[in-house]
């Protein structure tokens with residue numbers, strides 16, 4: 717794991733250099749299906765943020781690990797499960813519909829928290845996937861801006877499962893362009909700081925196209941046994 721992490725960090729640096737970027741990329745270690753011992757090992761090696769895609773697994777791990785890592789919810793989120801993560805989640809990457817925004821706002825209010833979220837966008841327009849369509853994003857933001865206990869911090873996408881570099885590049889640059897279009901609206905109280913894109917197989921391309929948060933599982937921990 718130590719060598720994997722070193723390798724990932726080197727590749728992040730190289731991709732940033734290649735893109736001529738001076739800013740940073742946050743690494744979210746995706747720990748789904750992994751036992752807590754492996755996560756502790758990663759935390760000892762300097763990982764600060766972990767991502768899970770199922771609420772049950774996330775809350776189980778929160779119960780054991782407490783406030784040591786920051787917790788990212790990266791998978792599809794059912795509205796009726798928001799209550800289980802509201803107190804401990806650091807960032808929800810999978811905000812993709814207004815009913816979920818309403819629930820997050822409501823639970824945030826009850827817990828006296830303002831919850832940070834990313835809008836998940838389906839850039840590649842595959843219908844098998846979650847995420848809203850590009851042209852729904854701006855009207856959606858305008859609704860969520862009226863809610864007090866939910867913040868939008870940026871955008872997230874999952875690229876199609878393909879080796880085709882041009883498809884990956886188009887997907888990531890599409891999310892980047894969308895984020896620039898949102899920024900151009902100059903909404904008060906909207907920062908759009910985060911672009912969560914890139915996983916083990918495509919994070920270098922994502923960084924070259926402007927990602928500043930990557931979600932890496934296999935590249936750190938090795939293959940998962942589902």
Ligand SMILES: *Cc1c(COP(=O)(O)O)cnc(C)c1O
Pocket residue numbers: 746748769790791874915916917931932933934935
């Ligand atoms: C599993 C998962 C990842 C990490 O995938 P790897 O290929 O193991 O790096 C990233 N993002 C989401 C949403 C995931 O579900």
